[in-house]
Amino acid sequence: MFSIGELAERAGVTVKTVRFYSDRGLLPETARSAGGHRRYGPEALDRLHLIRSLRALDLPLPQVRRILAEEEDGDEGGGATLEEAVAGRLTALGSELRALRWREAGLRVVQEAPPEERTDRLRLLGTMTAPPSTEAVARFWRAWLPPRMSARARSAFLERAVPHPPDEPAPAQVLAFARLHAFVTRPCGRDERGQPEVHRAAGARGAAVLYEGLAEAYDLAAARLRHDRPPAPGEALDCFVATYASVYGTRDTAGFRRALAGQLTNDPRIDRYWDLVSEVTTAPGTRPEPTPGTAHAWLVGALAVGVA
Incomplete structure (x- = not known):
């Protein structure tokens, strides 16, 4: 008896620690001395080591x-509860590490800034x-997409348009x-984020057709962009034009292509958004991946070449 x-x-801890676990029922005493002092059996040492390991x-x-x-019930490894606890802790720790990496990169953003830009950068970082x-x-x-667009089509578009912040960002990405x-949060007039003309024609049902077709055309254009191909007519442009023709309920003709080229030239553009998306998703030293914005610009350029 101890x-x-x-x-x-023997356990390498303080008396206060043993008393703490005893008072909470985690380390039951075996008996009391005549003077009322706690006494512990040899199994208490193993149990105390286990408690410390779990707390560590x-x-x-x-x-x-x-x-x-669970261990008292005969499950030596702590069973499902231990497995669940460790998995949960790993998930939480991963989130904590990701937050720390973003904070570290954010500090470097300020540290590496020219003195005259530090205040502005601090304000930017303070908003997120x-x-x-x-x-x-x-x-x-969601505010920009056509109203009453189906949830499935909306989710598919957002998956492409909203960048996934990297787990280990460089300062430039932060x-x-x-x-x-x-x-995306600055106050601005509605005209600055105006709707493309096709949104008015698409309607709720046509919006799904529009963005499904554009996604396919963007993928085809992205393949050309990765090989530094200049805008030119071909399969990607045909898919692009066919999508618009379907929404407008017409055929792909030379006249339609000329009208579409003029419309798309005058449609509002959000180039700054796509430039920033490219910066967020491109790690230092790697080649930028095409975005829906760069693919759209390539296709509009290909259309202009085709109707020239």
Whole structure:
């Protein structure tokens, strides 16, 4: 039998620690001395080592209690409760590490800024969380897309249009996301984010056709962009034009292509948005991936070449 002091010494902890776990029922005493002092059996040492190991993994006391209870019932490894607790802690730790990486990169954004830009960069960084939320970006697009668009079509578009912030960002990517967040949340007139002409023609049902067809055309154009091909007529442009023709309920003719080229030239553009998306999603030293914005610009250029 160990006294509380002997148990603490053998376990390498303080008497206060042993008393803390005992008072919470995690380390039951075996008996009391004649003077009322706690006494612990040899199994208490193993149990105390287990408690310390579980706490070293940063598991909360309620989970430690459940794991100990499962062990008492004959499940040596702590069973499902331990597995669930470790998985949950790993998930939480991953989120914490991601937040720390964003904070570190944010500090470098300020550290590397010219003195005259530091205040502006601090203001930009102060508007977003670490890691950042993309909800403001998604809200921007929900307001821009055609009304009453189907949930499936809307979700498919948002998946392409809303960038996924990297887990381990470089300072330039953090700064780009901060600028992107400022871009989508700044006060501005409706004309600045105006709707393309096709939105008025598409309607709720046509919007799904429009964006499904554009997604296919953008993928075809992206393949050309990756090989640095200049805008030119071909399969990508044919798919692009056929999508618009379907929404407008007409055929793909030379006259329609000329009219569409004029319309798309005058449609509002959000080039700044796509430039920032490219910066957010491109790691230093890597080649930028095409975005829906760059693919759209390539296709409009190909259409202009085709009707010239």
